[in-house]
Amino acid sequence: MTMDAQVLIIGGGAMGVSLMYHLAKAGWRDVVLTEKNDLTHGSTWHAAGLCTHFAHNPTIQELRATSVRLYRDILPEETGDSCGFHPSGAMRITSNPDRMDEFAHVAGLSRFTGYELRLLTSPEAVADLHPLARTEGILGGIYEPDDGHVDPSLATNAMAKAARAMGAVILRQNPVTAIRREGDHWRVETAKEVIRARHIVNAAGTWGWEIGHMMGLNVPSVPVLHQYLVTDTVPAVAERIAKGLPELPMIRDPEESWYVRQERDGLILGPYEKDAQPWSIDGVPPDFGAELMPPDLDRVEHIIMAAMARIPALETGGIKSVVNGPITFTPDANPLIGPAHGLPDAWLLTGSSMGVMEGGGAGWFLAHWMTYGAPPMDALAVDSRRFGSWADRDYRVKKAVECFGLQFGVHYPYEERPAARGKRLSALHDRMVARGAVMGAAYGWERPNWFSDRAGDEAVPTFRRANWFAHVAREVATVTASAGLADLSVFSKFEVTGPEARAFVDSLGANRAPKAGRIGLIHALTPAGGTQSEFTVSALGDDRFYLTSAAAAEEMDEDLLRARVAGHDVRIENVTGDLGVIALMGPKSRAILSALTEADLGAAFPWLSVREITVAGIPVRALRVSYIGELGWELHASRGDMPALFDALEKAGKPHGMGFFGAYAMNSMRIEKGYRAWGADFTTERSPAETGAGPMIRPEGRGFVGREALLRRMAAEDRWDMVLLAVETDSVDPFYSHAVLHDGKPVGIVTSGTYGHRTGQTLALAYLRQRDLRDGLTVEILGRPRPARVLDTPPYDPTNERMKA
Structure with a gap:
């Protein structure tokens, strides 16, 4: 038997059921969800159900806040059924001054987003909110009054009930056995029937990697075992209940890596150990569904003891049960939401270690994206394409272990976590390190962040000026007075060739393609007029264009280019790994480069132009462009030629006092010029005009995605x-x-x-x-x-x- 569906969602946990509910609510028809076992099996059913507004990113915060509203208010009103939401509030406490900085930062973000998170600046403030907690050594904390906890099964089944009432279909006990593309549909074979679906969504959670493998996709998620214990009656809690006192707020101690919440007249204690235990990395056992692992409390005994020292009442309740089950982790602990790279009409909604906490909002987020062609908020923190094929087994396992162990780690600005580094190395990597580069990671690439004169120097994380501040000042001074060299090979790079190349590039976004020999910026828009991508476009001829963009945008930009090329006689080639880039910047850059080339670097090579020249006998695509506000060139050459090109430039630069500069110096200098950065300043939420690129916008005389929306937003008084x-x-x-x-x-x-x-x-x-x-x-x-x-x-x-x- 064959069933037709507009969309097939694979996975019946909180994430998948939320998407089913939100798509049905958005008017989608023939919405089908298939589940291997029964709803909530996998990780949803054994989740502790914590819900919070605390987040370091506004998009993640909105996913969590949307979940709270859905479970607390919307679903009970729509279905008449309770989701078991307890508005207990929550708090985080700390003995770490850096953590107080982190709390202050999150509280400041929340002032803008409109969610109340209140700093607790003394131990007494903590004790007032949680009378069972000892406060010795505590500096303070942060209080989240609208937080709570929910019954995961009740919430998931309430979403399912509402979705079924709108016509959605749920197929239980129906595992997927094969997936393939047929024409303009997906053919999905299941235990009960074949489903022909226009769209498919991998919401398989614990099975996300396996379903991804069937789709022909690398899904970098790993199940990791997490334990929590439930106590019997705790007398102090029972006494509060007898007195009619409100439920205790959830409490987390990130330094000691545990959380505690009230569960009826007992408590739940959840520890996160540093040495996480991955489980079934290459495939979940076929008969696994609603099973748990045997308790292994020896692994977390030290954390349990620390929690009992902080909340002595924990010792007075015997252990009623221990939950030890898998939850999924991605390499950065954020969920994978959005288009599946390179696959038409395929989507991911998986990999959340906080599936119940984020599930209600995650389903809303992806439903909006699928319905309107763009996410409702900036998606960079969750976009399913933020990891590429380089995120292999070794990477995903090591990063999952790291993220689990740092579940409560301080989120420092400019933080570089050490696990699974060195996945993508430029041809200049060893030379950069030999000259003092302290490396960071960008989309798997190693790139210089700053340069030190001390061997083995590393960045010391802080919310204040870091130990690299003076080093960056020196790099900037060298570039300003003389010249500096930087390795920018991490750029994403694409070649667009063919008889209709100019017409295609012209149609990409809000700015026209530059004339032959010139360089321009093109902002590709979402249907709503937000900035989806920013390309630096070099016109090598009317039939040859070279596009560069941010490292993290590689898969996103390739998908955009290939999706919009339909109808044009054009070839698109991703040459990111084939070419390297050296930036030579500063007032003496012309003199240095002139010593190595016969090309005219004067009036014949003006600012914002591109030439194919020879430097030290090496063919180079030279772009006279600067992101830092100094005279300079980007020199793009084949990967194999990069070491020789670097050596020649270094030798020619020494008499001029040339040095090196990294990403931190570049950031300092680009902001001094007021230059915006994709992924930080340019996002899908705001149009280029709102971002300050208005003078470059040329919407007249041609059509492009988002044009009408852009014009409306430019004319709006409230932009x-x-x-x-x-x-x-x-x-x-x-x-x-x-x-x-x-x-x-x-x-x-x-x-x-x-x-x-x-x-x-x-x-x-x-x-x-x-x-x-x-x-x-x-x-x-x-x-x-x-x-x-x-x-x-x-x-x-x-x-x-x-x-x-």
């Missing part, structure tokens, strides 16, 4: 506006997600920030949702409001004289 701020501060510089305040009320959000070493100013790029505000602004950084003023022009070389020299 947002990005500004460059000079912030008065001392040793704490803005980085991202700080609230911008006016008269104490949140009116904007910082997207990126830095200290500008050339200008001696602390700077931040920020969106204001009230465009007319210019005076009386402050930026709240780690709990303190810092005066800020809007800069009408970039503080460094506003007329671009240095780049045009």
